[in-house]
Amino acid sequence: MTRTAGIDVGTGAIKVALMEGGRLAQSYLERLRRRDVHEVVEESFDAALRQAGWRRDELDYIATTGEGDQIPWRTGHFYGMTTHARGALFIDPSARGAVDIGALHTRAMRFDENGRVLQYQMTSQCASGSGQFLENIARYLGVSIEEIGSLSMQAAEPEKCSSICAVLAETDVINMVSRGISTPNILRGIHNSMAVRVAGLLRAIKTSGVLLLTGGLARDLGLAAAIAEKLKDGGVQVEVRQHELSVFAGAIGAALWGGFRHQKLASRGVEHGSAS
Amino acid sequence: MSTTFVNLSSAEERRAAANAIKDQSQERQKELIAGYFSSLAQAKANGKKVIYTFVPGNLTELIANFDLLPVLPEINALQNGMRGRTGDFIHLAEKGGHSEDVCTYVKADIGMLRSGNVGPTGEPLPKPDALLLSYTGCFTFLKWFELLRAEYDCPVIMLHTPYQGSGQITPAMREYVVKQLREVVIPKLEEISGKRYDEEKLKAALARSARAEEDLVGVLESAKCKPSPIDAYFGGVYYIGPIFTAFRGTQEAVDYYQLLRREVEERAAKKLGPVTPEGALEHERYRLVVEGPPNWTSFREFWKMFYGEGAVVVASSYTKVGGLYDRGFRHDASRPLESLADYCMGCYTNLSLPDRIDLLARYIEDYEADGFLINSVKSCNSFSSGQLLILRELERRTGRAGGFIESDLVDPRYFSAANIKNRLESYFQMIEAKRQRV
Amino acid sequence: MECLIGIDLGSTTTKAVVLDGEGRLVGRGITNSRSNYDVAAKVAKSEALINVRFEMLKRALREEARLGETLASFEASLLAGYRLECFLGSLRRLEAHCRRDLENARFEDDRPAMQEALQRIFAGVEASARRVFEPGSVARSDFFRDLAGSSYVELAAQVARAGGPSFDRLVGVYDRNIIPVENETETRSFEELLLEAFAHVPAPLRGDERAIERLLREVSTRNFEVVRTVGTGYGRVRLPFPKDCIRSEILCHGLGAHLMFPATRTVLDIGGQDTKAIQIDDQGVVTSFQMNDRCAAGCGRYLGYIADEMNIGLHELGPMAMQARRRVKINSTCTVFAGAEFRDRLAAGQSREDIVAGLHRAIILRAMSLLARSGGIANEFTFTGGVAKNPAAVRALREVAEENYGKLTLNIAPDSIYTGAIGAATFALRDVLAAARQS
Amino acid sequence: MSIVVEQKEALDARIAPLLARAQALYEDLDLRAVQAWKSEDPSRRAIGFLPVYAPREVVHAAGALPVGIVGGGDQVEIVRGDSYFQSYICHLPRSVVELAVSGRLAPLDGFLFPSTCDVIRNLSGMFQILLPGKFVHYLDLPQNFDRRLGGEFYQHEMRTVAREVGKLTGIEVSDERLRASIVAWNANRAALRELRALRSERPWLVPTAEHYLVLRAGYLLPVEEHTRFVRDYLAAVRASARHPLDNIRVLVRGAFCEQPPVALLRTLERAGCYVVDDDFLQGAHLIPNDVREDGDPWEALSDAFLHGTVPTASIYDEKAEKGDALVRRVREQRVDGVILMAPSFCDPALLDQPMLQAALEKAKIPFTSFKYAEDTGQFQVIREQAGTFADAIKLWGSA
């Protein structure tokens, strides 16, 4: 059976997915926390293989995505939106759209039942509304990342906060706190402002049907709710979902595409080992 | 009671008198504009054909010559802006692939079209029978009509108007435009309307235009009085409404401007300040010259930031976008097509940058302004590109205080009230500080 | 004494100065404005007035206390004791808040461990504070938040490593509770504080205790009449002042710079969250200005963020950049992206010093475009705001300015952070004089 | 086809010096090349022209060197240029002003501002103020394409330019001289056509960034020299051992005025896209085919402009054909998709996009779009967009 690996090199974390015959055999995540990327990639890949009891030379294809095109021992590289779309489809076969909210960038894509990306959109050079942004806010509020979602869900009167700079947010947030606004209301306000940006991207790609949140922030229920609400207000017919594997969508997608390429090349009798 | 005989002693009475004066012309202006929009709504029912065209360099008299009705997309956009409809329209256009970066008039128009082409007054707008591109000084216009052509699949009549790059209208430029009028525009309009071009009729209309223009200049120049009886920017946009849109060359316009001028002269004689949404301005603290269009989505709020501080705009370039009359140009029945050509090429945004600076510097001196302010709108490169150099040159040449604020025409996302207020506040304090020095 | 006060409610710090009737600068106070603006204004103002009293006290001591050569040490020791008392006051309030927080349900499982951990941490913070406030030692910051925060975080890490509750949990308690503490003010009067400070002064320095105590009490209760207060700054609209007591920060900065350097024609102020470029005439009247805000790129916070990313103190950043050898051009505008670019470049083998210098140059280039927009740089040129304390920023500014505008006199005053407040106070003085002339 | 492998070729010994020269010219913001050319003969004059298109033949015929001014790219630090433009105006004019106020345009004796957009239009007035005494001319290109109307007007404009430049050089532009210039440019056009054909046929021989640099050299070199240069480059790459990569073929549209940084072009290629056709430096190939060499040369130039230009955002699309023209081009060039890439805040390019998109959608041609600025320094977003675009085509196409 074909064994492939997908490695998603992000700005916040490294994600590894090992696939066997179209099934997810192993997943592994390691946060970067300001460490050397290449070292963490090596470590995480080895850890994943160890957990699965595999050896590197048993792999038919090692696919990278994200910032992974610099990894010398990859077989091939696929770009972020290609892999997130494929991964999303794997995780939730009814999904036709995905939003990947990463540490710095947010990407939205629409795809067909084969995982072929039809349209996509990505934020540009301002980190307002990014994952990093939310992380900073949580830090100023003394809330751990895991708690954000459930706190946000308790909000009764979300605070209005439009386009806040990710860096100056500190002041804004502290200001809100000192005005007596509760943590849930602040968080939901922030979620709402992020949702506006996401909704903008989604509108641009004209998505409809089931939308899967992928990437690190997919677990954040508050954000998911905010996005769903924003889309509903905007008259967009979308069902927003998330999944515990969401964070691995890129890695899974890469591994799947690797398998696809492997078959295609093998069927043509093309030899391929490592890329270099 | 006739206002002329009131003894204007108390502020209360003065305000009452001011409002009484305001009413007549304001009512008349509202009627004219409302009448215009309902005539558009009924155009098709009345068998009238419709020409879309733009404000700068508009050929209203020529369009009327063929009994056609002009629709002005910019006016729709700005009226929609004042009514708070443009945010959604712009959104809709951007959703359809229009960039966030481009002129919002275009997007507001496209958005309105996509939402069923219901005009600002809630009445439907007729489809165009042709698009008349009579001013090409703004490149966005070219694109705008290319876009509309794709939407409506109707002919575009193109009049290329050369730019006054060297600061003047040369004979070659005039000849080129007249030739296009004669050989392209008129034949096409004849074809669309099925009517013959009637030069005598045009001459009569141009003569009426000139009369209204004379009175408009009188009104705008009344701001040289101290205190100024008008606000030549916020109030000014109401004054220019009829003549810049569908009414130039009509008797209605002649009458309206006569009435308006009379009222303004009365106010001036009584040393009354301009009318604001909160009554007559009591105390004129700052006299300003303003360059650039206003913001429409927060027009009232924006205006209040001025009159709230006692600032009166005594001259503005925006009131010259649909024709610059205060340097002597008038439509001229004795040279009909030539004067139309000069008109098209003479609107404010067709002036070279050095010429714009000269004009503004003259306003600052002639109207004895304390300073000048640039409202730079994101939409309009025609206006905005180069304004920072204008600012610097004016400061250098006049020594008056210059201010710079940024907003947009009809995109509510680009009006930051707090920011503008902050800047204006600092700006007024700056004028005050300068004054105390002297 | 009659005095005038100017308050500059900045986005990062709030500054207050006190002028006497002759317009002499007699007191300065600063605090961080992160929390409540009213409180910040109040704190800065009382700090400034306390500063005035300390000056008076010094004069009184010099003239009356006959302390001889121990006078200087006595003053230093008294001041350090005073600072320590204030710090400990805040620390106790913080501890109380934290302890109350532990009653929250989320600590059900590990309350005793948390209590014990807090016990150790607070004891440690207090001990280190006593070291920091030794007379003559230099503190990393003037603000309780920064000082207490850094030593709390350090100790929390130790406690966590030693098997206590997790670091995140411990720091979370701090983050939640520092905010209310910042919004409270000291409850003890100046007199009480001063007497407690006096208790910290070592015996050999104390001299005639009773006489000195009398003196301390007397100065503490001297009356000031604050004739007028003018407010300015980013947060000025939130000040509870009548409108005519508020001036635009642009005007205040212009005037303040003029007072410090009368030949100034161009002023650049880089604060925490906004940057201003101002042109003034020979009387300090603003002739044009430009400012930007709402985006951290190009403001002081940009460097602060980078320092946080690198886990070093803000004050270390400039000296590090001074060691650069090569010029690095930073591609990202956004602060957060610049942080990521910083890591990428490190990974690509570029030196920390060079990259950090590139970041300094980037913020200065943003300031240059603002300056250019306001009308360029005319001689003399004054640099104010917190970032003027950063030597690398100053160097980059001088370089770029001279490359483009020729040789210049670049002024930086030790009081430069108070520029806006000085302007505001001077406006207050002028208002009073004008009113006097009128009547 | 093979797996994506980055081509790490040691530059061919014949190509390397040519590229080094082109790169040096590209970086020559002080116009040292112009200074050198002028110093050979003190009577020589050089005239700068802004994007998009100017009839360089006329300047040449008047004895002056036409020099293209296309901004400062990512090479100049903008210190004063920003003070002239609000943040919502494209980047090109600010670097042009930066070059002007820092004295780097001093070797030029005059400037032509062809009608391109409102920004360039107003920039002509700004130059009149910033560089008093210099010859600054706004060149109105016709938007009416009738030979008798627009044509006559344009000929009048060209004659004005010829007269004014002639005053600087002391040369009167005769029909003979103008015809000779047309011949010189026709030779250049022929060389460029050949280059473009080769690139379309075998894109791995002519990488986008190199194509760009070669074209760009023509904005600084005398035309005859540039023609030789293009021919040398052609010969060198034809003889090289470059081999194809697993890339898709794309066509780029929208970049007609402000130029993308060269690193961006490399990014596109690295992300898996061979650019086989583009509109970078549009002015250099706006009129792709030869201009008539017989008859009245003024008329020939005018006719070429009226009827021989490729559609571009700053010329009125009289016949509503730009969408069809793009689709036709896509078919001719056998590309897999189109990248619509416009400068931020560029009204002409961005207002054109919805029309181009509509045409592509109708023809079911894949496309992607993004914005850039001449000083864009971060390519992550562009790389991902282009890469995803290439991925989709590769995975689903025949690759």
Ligand SMILES: Nc1ncnc2c1ncn2[C@@H]1O[C@H](COP(=O)(O)OP(=O)(O)O)[C@@H](O)[C@H]1O
């Ligand atoms: N013709 C006019 N002349 C002077 N001022 C006018 C004129 N028309 C309107 N205004 C001023 O502008 C304000 C806004 O007018 P308008 O937009 O018509 O109000 P509304 O929002 O009630 O429709 C009015 O309150 C009035 O003070």
Ligand SMILES: Nc1ncnc2c1ncn2[C@@H]1O[C@H](COP(=O)(O)OP(=O)(O)O)[C@@H](O)[C@H]1O
């Ligand atoms: N010792 C220092 N060394 C370097 N930078 C400093 C120092 N102190 C303050 N700063 C910088 O100054 C900024 C605060 O400046 P300030 O003028 O007080 O801001 P504001 O007026 O906006 O409150 C901080 O963000 C920091 O970047």
Ligand code: SF4
């Ligand atoms: S760019 Fe300016 S002149 Fe042109 S359509 Fe827009 S607002 Fe009007």
Ligand code: SF4
């Ligand atoms: S606003 Fe903040 S997040 Fe956005 S670009 Fe500026 S620094 Fe970055």
Ligand code: SF4
């Ligand atoms: S990039 Fe676009 S807007 Fe800018 S100068 Fe060129 S054509 Fe004009």
